[in-house]
Amino acid sequence: MNKIVTFSGVFLLPFVSGQVYSQKVQYKSPNVVFIMADDLGIGDLGCYGQDRIQTPAIDALAEQGMKFTQHYSGSTVSAPSRCVLLTGKHTGHSFIRGNKGYKAEDGRSYDLNLADEEVTVGEIFKSRNYVTACVGKWGLGGPSAEGHPNQQGFDYFFGYLGQGNAHRYYPTQLFENNTPVMLNKKVYSHDMIMDKALAFLDKNANKPFFLYLTPTIPHADIIVPNDELFDYDGKFQEVPFHGKGYTWQEKPRATFAAMVTRLDRDVQKVVDLLDKKGVLDNTIIIFTSDNGTHKEGGHDPRYFDSNGPFRGSKRDLYEGGIRTPFVVKWAAVIPEGSVSYQVSTFWDFMPTVCELIGANTPDGVDGISYLPTLTGKGRQEQHDYLYYEFHEQGGKQAVIKDGWKLIHLQINNPQKECYELYNMNADPGEIANVVKLYPRKVDELKKIMKDARTTNANWKFAFEK
Incomplete structure (x- = not known):
């Protein structure tokens, strides 16, 4: 089904000293890599106060770019948070407002399909001739359906279509575009997801690209391949997990820490590849999490202070459920060591992208652009609520x-x-x-x-x- 996209408004530059400039911002079609972890708490990163888990790569992004202190996710669980990010509409207006699924023709369960008429960030990038990819977890529709990422502005997809399936790191199958990739529970999915993401960057570094990288770490299951615990083995007093719904884990604390450090290691791989390809300075790298920390599969957020100074966790509307880490590196624009107190949120990403690449903002968007905060130029609007x-x-x-x-x-x-x-x-x-x-x-x-x-x-x- 072909999508009809309508826009309203006129593209204008930010206000500067009360004036509106008529010329376009002179950015060289910056690439965008948006990395969104799954259930990572704001307190799980060293740059936000974590002292038991090592996250040097993400901490370096903060040191070399901008750390936001008041950034909010789209929701307190997976699917709606992703819908909010991609469409720019908060959960009072978004098409997906919860984790609700359906059974597809292949007999597997997937999340409700994002409607064809919804305009996504992927489609906005496509309108400016960017090559686009979603690699990781999608959560907005099943195979061969209108909610599939290939129908929502993404040239390439690899990973989990259904967020429920993403609870397992050794899945029966993943998808490459619409084709099932049979893994038969023998492959650690995160490693394959990262391989595919790096391959996309390697292949497309010579053209403007948008990579929406959505690894499932550190969502439960709490598990790593080959017991690769880095230096965390024996470091913590463990409380074995023998509960229902997830894999039993004798060392949940060391394993959780190793998962976060594994994710951090792979963020460094992305940075290194961008540098090797000569596009690092012209690439905006964003790191965040889809919602607050979880309490599943043996993870004890209190032990790691995963929600930082905040109350609550995933499924709460207290700050611990919706306040997220948000780090942006844009070497050519953002001064090193910047800190922003701007109240910002997932539904701001759409208007920010539109202003960045010179596209009109779709009708019905709730967000405001934080591009003036990133560039230090123009007047930064504020949320009314x-x-x-x-x-x-x-x-x-x-x-x-x-x-x-x-x-x-x-x-x-x-x-x-x-x-x-x-x-x-x-x-x-x-x-x-x-x-x-x-x-x-x-x-x-x-x-x-x-x-x-x-x-x-x-x-x-x-x-x-």
Whole structure:
């Protein structure tokens, strides 16, 4: 099915001293490598305070570029977070708002298909003659369907189409475009994913490219090939995991640390290859995570302080579930050692890309471009508010505005339904619920919570049914 893409608005440069410049920004079609880890907590990286796990490559990206301190994921779980990133619409408007699947003709389960009419970042890059690839986990549709990455602006895909299948590092199969690649549970998938990503870069370094690299590390299973624990073996007091749903692991702490360091090692491989091909200085490298840390498969986030100073984890709308690491290296533009306090989020990536490459922003996008923050040029717009909704655990919503955060819990269970209010400036750990002390603030944020969303047939709260 051919997609009809409509745009509105006119491409303008950022405001500088109140003026709008008419000439185009003179960037040499910068390449973009967007690396998104899976369930990596903000506290799992050395550049955000981790002292038990070694992440020298990612730390170097922060030292050589810009580290964001207030960046938020698209959602608190996988599929909707990826939808938000690729379409620029927060979960009040996004087509995918949760991890919900269907069974395809091959008998396997995949996530709901991203609608054909949705415009993705991949399609925006394609409109400017970039070669595009998604390598890793997709989570927005199954084989030969409208949600498949080849139908959503990506020339090449390799990895897991369904996020549920990505819980296993020794899968039965992966996909290369629409073709199943049979692995018969004998190949450690992360290593093959990285090989394919590096091959894409090697092949396409002589043309503008966008690589959306989405490794599944460190999502559970907690496992590495050949017990490759680096120097973590015997370093931690272990609590063996013999639970359900994931592979039993006798050394979950050493293995988790080794997974993160393995990911970091492979980030360095990407940097080294870009340098070898002579395109490092003209490539924007972004590193982040799809949501907060998990508590599955034997991982103990408290032991590693995986959520840093924040409360909560994956599936929470507390900061630990949605506050993510976000590091950007752009050697030709960003001064080394930069730190940004800009409140930014996954749905800002779309307008940032549009401004970067001179494309008009698609209709209905919720984000704002953070390109002025990266370049230090022009006026940086600010969010009026951030909105989240989540359709598991009774239904949840959250609004963040001017340092305040209102959380709505158990929406679908009237007897348990409640609100919590936090002053994020004074209480970033969300310790003191002050909902009874500031009724006017609660009413203000409740109104935003109501107005910030539209009804979606697949994602209805109880009050909509």
